[in-house]
Amino acid sequence: MIKVKNVSKYFPTRFGPKYVLKNLDFQIPDDRDVAILGINGSGKSTLLRMLGGIDFPSYGRIVSDRFISWPLALSSGFQRHMSGRENVRFVCRIHGVRDTADIEEYVKDFSELGKSFELPVGDYSSGMRAKYSFAVSMGFDFDTYLIDEITAVGDVAFRRKCKTALQEKRGTANVIMVSHEEAILKEQCNAAILLAYGRAEFYESIDRALYRYRNL
Amino acid sequence: MMSVFVSLLSLRGMGSYGYSDPAVFILAGYVPFRLLWQATMKKNMSALGGAMGLLGFRQVRLFDVFLARTVVEGGVFLVTALLLVLGLYWLGIDAMPHNPLGTLRHLAELWLFAASFGILACVLAQIAQEIEQVISMLTMPLLFVSGVIFPMSAIPYQYHSIFAVNPLVHGIELIRENWLPMYVSPIADEKYLLAWIVITLALAVTGYRLRWQRMIAA
Numbered sequence: 001m002i003k004v005k006n007v008s009k010y011f012p013t014r015f016g017p018k019y020v021l022k023n024l025d026f027q028i029p030d031d032r033d034v035a036i037l038g039i040n041g042s043g044k045s046t047l048l049r050m051l052g053g054i055d056f057p058s059y060g061r062i063v064s065d066r067f068i069s070w071p072l073a074l075s076s077g078f079q080r081h082m083s084g085r086e087n088v089r090f091v092c093r094i095h096g097v098r099d100t101a102d103i104e105e106y107v108k109d110f111s112e113l114g115k116s117f118e119l120p121v122g123d124y125s126s127g128m129r130a131k132y133s134f135a136v137s138m139g140f141d142f143d144t145y146l147i148d149e150i151t152a153v154g155d156v157a158f159r160r161k162c163k164t165a166l167q168e169k170r171g172t173a174n175v176i177m178v179s180h181e182e183a184i185l186k187e188q189c190n191a192a193i194l195l196a197y198g199r200a201e202f203y204e205s206i207d208r209a210l211y212r213y214r215n216l
Numbered sequence: 217m218m219s220v221f222v223s224l225l226s227l228r229g230m231g232s233y234g235y236s237d238p239a240v241f242i243l244a245g246y247v248p249f250r251l252l253w254q255a256t257m258k259k260n261m262s263a264l265g266g267a268m269g270l271l272g273f274r275q276v277r278l279f280d281v282f283l284a285r286t287v288v289e290g291g292v293f294l295v296t297a298l299l300l301v302l303g304l305y306w307l308g309i310d311a312m313p314h315n316p317l318g319t320l321r322h323l324a325e326l327w328l329f330a331a332s333f334g335i336l337a338c339v340l341a342q343i344a345q346e347i348e349q350v351i352s353m354l355t356m357p358l359l360f361v362s363g364v365i366f367p368m369s370a371i372p373y374q375y376h377s378i379f380a381v382n383p384l385v386h387g388i389e390l391i392r393e394n395w396l397p398m399y400v401s402p403i404a405d406e407k408y409l410l411a412w413i414v415i416t417l418a419l420a421v422t423g424y425r426l427r428w429q430r431m432i433a434a
Contacts, residue, residue, distance in 0.1 A: 011433070024368050031272040053274030056429045205269030 001027040002068075002144070007060035009046055020046055023027075023060075023196040024198045030066070030143075033175040035206060037187040038195035044178045045073075045148055051176060052146045056108060066143035072133060073148040076081065079123030084132055088119055088186065091136055103139040110165070111135035112158070131158055138165050145169070147177045163187075182210055226399065236396045240311045242365070243300055244395035245388055248323055249364045251293040253330045253384060254355055259285040260334025261348060264431060271432050278428050280398035293327075298411075316322040325409055326387040332417035339423035342431045363388050368403050376403050383412035 003121065008022045010017035017078040020043035028034055036044045047056035050062060069171050075155075078087045108117045111131045116124065123133060129178040137145065144164070165189070179185055185192075185206060192209030195200045196216055203209035236244075258281055267281040282425075283341035304311040313319035343347040362384040371379060378387050380403045 012430070043420075054272055055433060064360070068274075077269030079269060094273055 001030055002026070002062065002064040002066060007050070007057040007062060009043065009055075010058050017058075017118055018200055020199070021195070024200045026193065026200055026202045028175060028193075029191075032191040033062040033170075033189045033190035035156075035209070036176065036178045036195065037185075037209055041090065041194040041214060043079070044195060045071075045155055047193075048146050048148055048176065048178050050146075067141075068144045069137050069140065069142040069146055071146040071148050072137050078121045078129075078133065081120050083120055084108075084111075084117040084124075088139070095140060097140075101151045105159075106139045107135045109159075110123075110138060111121065116120060127155075134162055136166070138169070141169075141172065143173055144155075145173060145175045147175060149179050156212075186209070218259070236398065237304075237309050237311075239304055239309055240396065241392075241429060243297070243304070243311055244313075244392050247297055247300065248326055248391055249362060249384070250357065251289065251296060251324060253329045253387070256286055256289040256290070256327060256330035257334040257337070258355075259289055260331055261351065263334075263338055264342070265306070270283065271314045278432055279424065282331070282335050282424075286327070286334075287328075290327050293323075295400040313395040314397040319391060322387065322390040322394060322406075324425050325406075325413060326384075326391065329387060329409070329413045329416060331384065332420040335420040335424060336416055339420065339431070342427060355408040358382075358384065361385075366391065367399060368401055369399075373402075378407075379403070380405070383409050 004024050004026050007021060008019060009021045012018075020041075022097055034045060037050075038044045046055060047072050051064075052068060052069065079090065082090065084107070085104055088104050089100045090216070092098075098144055108114075111128075111134075113124075113128060113132060116128065121129065121132065149193065158168045162180060175188060177185065177188060189206050192203040192206050194209050194212055202210075203211075203212070258326065263281045263285055264278065267276075267278075270276045270281065271278065281378055303313045337347060361379065362382055363371075368379060368385065368389055370378065386404050386406070386409040389401035390406060390409065393401045393404055394401050
């Protein structure tokens with residue numbers, strides 16, 4: 001259960017604080033895969049970053065006992081001059097995994113990078129980097145995966161692979177996803193949070209949420 | 217850069233003001249200034265830009281980046297200085313610090329001062345970007361007014377109080393006093409340097425604590 005308790009977030013601007021989210025109060029159940037919907041600038045990514053613990057609410061708290069992944073975005077943070085393998089080791093260590101060999105091999109295998117796995121991440125093409133960062137996150141057994149518009153990258157074969165990998169994790173994990181592609185959301189999610197006018201509404205049905213979203 | 221200074225001092229005749237071999241004189245002044253002060257300070261100042269990617273993991277906080285960079289720069293200095301001492305020993309010059317423990321202590325003070333100044337600069341640069349450029353511009357003049365390539369004993373007495381305002385002078389002079397066997401600094405005052413360290417460190421950690429969430433949001 002992720003509890004969002006009375007969370008507000010503003011960004012300081014020269015016209016004073018600009019509230020993106022105001023007094024959000026909801027809970028995300030463990031057994032639902034949640035889509036976050038909203039127009040551009042409605043705070044979808046901010047909410048996801050706050051759930052991922054790399055951004056912080058101005059007021060309120062987010063409480064959870066789940067093992068939550070970092071937000072998987074296109075520009076996921078890896079050290080550019082370190083090789084793919086070294087980055088995996090780093091990520092393992094900050095997540096408390098001491099024996100990194102298994103995850104290294106899993107990522108190498110899953111990302112289909114081959115020899116490039118030993119080259120600096122900064123030299124990867126954007127497609128390679130997307131594959132790589134998705135593979136790294138799949139190497140861990142998170143309770144909740146935060147996904148920010150990343151499933152739409154890569155070639156068709158890799159996309160299918162991502163889908164099956166996510167499907168396999170479904171038994172133990174759930175997904176919170178930001179995306180503009182309704183087809184993906186419909187397929188992956190069975191609940192939704194609609195962000196509009198600085199408020200959040202929790203929908204038990206993705207179709208109803210999408211209907212509301214289209215008519216915003 | 218170091219060899220340029222060494223050859224300049226040597227060309228000047230018995231340079232280094234008779235306190236030691238020119239190379240040792242430069243080793244005791246320029247190397248700490250360059251690696252401990254300049255590098256540590258600059259790395260901390262630019263910590264935010266370089267490590268933005270790592271902050272995408274919730275386990276990594278900005279302070280970890282400061283800590284890591286400070287430790288790395290300290291290590292780089294230790295290794296470099298050791299190699300230079302060994303290299304000079306190989307050439308037949310005894311460059312070992314005359315008072316090793318005292319030298320290490322003052323090196324640590326300079327290092328801590330650099331780290332706290334760097335963190336403070338990083339916090340302030342989030343408020344006004346230009347601060348970073350101003351500080352970068354100041355590093356070259358600071359090299360000349362901090363008594364790195366000449367000792368304070370070479371400065372006329374009436375200007376001592378002006379030079380003594382700069383805390384780096386005290387750091388460099390204290391290191392030199394403990395490193396070189398003969399040198400006694402006319403102005404070095406450890407309490408003054410410590411006061412600067414405490415104040416800068418306090419401002420740095422306070423500023424960090426007040427601003428860190430906003431710093432990483434940018």
